[in-house]
Amino acid sequence: MIRELEDNLDDWLTDELDNYMDDDYLVFDCPGQIELFSHVPVLRNFVEHLKSKNFNVCVVYLLDSQFITDVTKFISGCMASLSAMVQLELPHVNILSKMDLVTNKRDIGKYLNPQGQVLLSELNQRMAPQFFKLNKALIDLVDQYSMVSFVPLDLRKESSIQYILSQIDNCIQYGEDADVKVKDFDPEDIDD
Ligand SMILES: Nc1nc2c(ncn2[C@@H]2O[C@H](COP(=O)(O)OP(=O)(O)OP(=O)(O)O)[C@@H](O)[C@H]2O)c(=O)[nH]1
Numbered sequence: 001m002i003r004e005l006e007d008n009l010d011d012w013l014t015d016e017l018d019n020y021m022d023d024d025y026l027v028f029d030c031p032g033q034i035e036l037f038s039h040v041p042v043l044r045n046f047v048e049h050l051k052s053k054n055f056n057v058c059v060v061y062l063l064d065s066q067f068i069t070d071v072t073k074f075i076s077g078c079m080a081s082l083s084a085m086v087q088l089e090l091p092h093v094n095i096l097s098k099m100d101l102v103t104n105k106r107d108i109g110k111y112l113n114p115q116g117q118v119l120l121s122e123l124n125q126r127m128a129p130q131f132f133k134l135n136k137a138l139i140d141l142v143d144q145y146s147m148v149s150f151v152p153l154d155l156r157k158e159s160s161i162q163y164i165l166s167q168i169d170n171c172i173q174y175g176e177d178a179d180v181k182v183k184d185f186d187p188e189d190i191d192d
C-alpha cells in the first residue's frame with residue numbers, strides 16, 4: 001500500500017516537475033517535524049528525485065530567533081540542523097529567522113558563529129554536573145563539523161533578504177550559467 005502511494009507520488013512529482021524550465025527557481029516549504037530530516041528517508045528520497053531531474057538543490061534551514069534565548073535550546077537547534085546536513089548531504093544555508101523579535105542584538109555574534117568553548121561553559125553553568133560529559137560530547141560534535149553558523153534574517157530589511165538570497169544562489173550556482181552564456185555572440189565583434 002505504501003509502495004503504491006510512493007509510486008503515485010513519484011508519477012505526480014515527475015509530471016509536475018516536467019512543467020518547469022531549466023532556469024526556474026523552485027522553493028519547497030517543508031514541514032517543521034524534525035524526524036522528517038533526521039530519521040525517515042522521505043526528504044532524502046525527494047531530494048534524490050529532484051537531483052535526478054537535474055535540479056540544483058540546496059537546504060535552507062530556518063531556526064527561530066527564540067532559540068537564542070536559551071543556550072540549551074540553541075544547541076538542540078544546532079543538532080537538528082546537523083542532522084539535516086548529514087541526512088540530506090546537500091549544500092546548506094542556516095538562517096536565524098525572526099530577527100525582528102530580537103531586541104538586544106549585542107551578543108548575537110556568538111550565535112551566528114558559535115564557538116564551542118563559549119557554548120560549553122554556558123551550557124555547564126545551566127546544568128547539573130552529571131551532564132558535563134554529555135555537554136562536552138555535544139559541543140565537540142558541533143565543533144568537529146565546524147559547519148554550524150547562521151545568517152540572520154530580518155524580514156523588515158530588504159538588504160537582509162537580498163543577502164540571504166545571494167547566499168542561496170551561491171550555493172546552487174544559480175545564475176552562473178547565465179554569466180557564461182554567449183547567446184548573441186558575433187565573431188565579427190572580436191576585432192572591436
Ligand atoms: N515576527 C515574526 N513572525 C514571523 C516571522 N516569520 C513567521 N512568523 C510568524 O510565526 C508563526 C509561525 O510560523 P513559522 O515560524 O513560519 O512556522 P510554521 O511554518 O507555521 O511551522 P513549521 O514550518 O512547521 O515549523 C506565524 O504566526 C508567522 O506569522 C518573522 O520573520 N517575524
Ligand SMILES: [Mg+2]
Nearest residue numbers: 029030031032
Ligand atoms: Mg513552515
